Amino acid sequence: MTESRKVVLFIATSLDGYIATKEESLEWLFKVEGEGDNGTSEFFDTIDTVLMGKTTYDWIMEHEGDNSWLYSDKNFYVFTRSSIADTEQVKFISPNIPDFVNKLKKQEGKNIWMVGGGELLYSFLKENAVDELIITIAPTLIGSGIPLFKKGDYHLELLLKGTRKFNQFVELHYEVKR
Template sequence: MSNQRKLVLFIATSLDGYIATQNESLDWLFNVEGEGDNGYSEFYETVDTILMGKKTYDWIMKHEPGEFPYINKECYVFTRSHVEDTKDVKFVNEDIVSFTNKLKKEKGKNIWIVGGGDLLHSFINKKLIDELILTVAPSLIGKGIPLFKEGNYQTELSLIGTRHFNQFVELHYEVKKEISQ
């Protein structure tokens, strides 16, 4: 039995599978009546490390001015460019698989994939994700930034549980891992 940390996707999605509109708006999400913080605080306490892509980081910096939202957590931003670290963020230009596997072996709480779609696609393709917690909003966007990009992968999941927060439904899945001989 492994005590390895888990890599967890915790994200909101529209019913038709989008995480944002084409112009990166989340207005559709904030128009849905939730309950409290829809389980965010409870989840946030289970992680001590955060991973995100540069586009997601840039979106956060533009749309959430003021104090960085993930203080007191180790925060890594994957980028293809050389960017200087800040007091809140370490920028990573390493191989995703080796970097993530190294993090998973360190002592600590779980690791949260905040976003975005390109980074998530890489994690799925490399079979690095251990759990998915999807909060589904009763909204149809029609087109936008998809939660899951098209690709040559197949991932089997096992339902751990469901909850609802007023109009939101949370689906919690564990990724079925292939047993190697």
């Protein structure tokens, strides 16, 4: 029997727990001295599917543009409440999260990257639909902004799988206890 695919959160956060400033800026993240790509390429090799919220998708499109599509070799789904036509690279969906994730996990393939942002992550945490969390912490205090973990009605117990250091960044890798 093949091992089930996992939904993995792979994200960077400030030391005080924010994924972006209140203006949705990530400039603080790029000022930190890392090491290579901080493990991103290695992680990309473990996934073939990307799940993202519409706000995060819009930010990428505004800042990266159509010409530098990063995930062209991945199955790419954007969760939205709006009715939007799919593109060649992106499927826009608004499904029931547990049903959709269970269907994806039963398919052959690599792991599934739950990119974020905060709203989508909150929905996934409430549904206990995340299997692993790989959180890279930047040595930066923002003070306010978009939190990695919204306050809410969820509880997950985690098991530390490992830590790594990428110059000034520290990566924490957790598995959700089932």
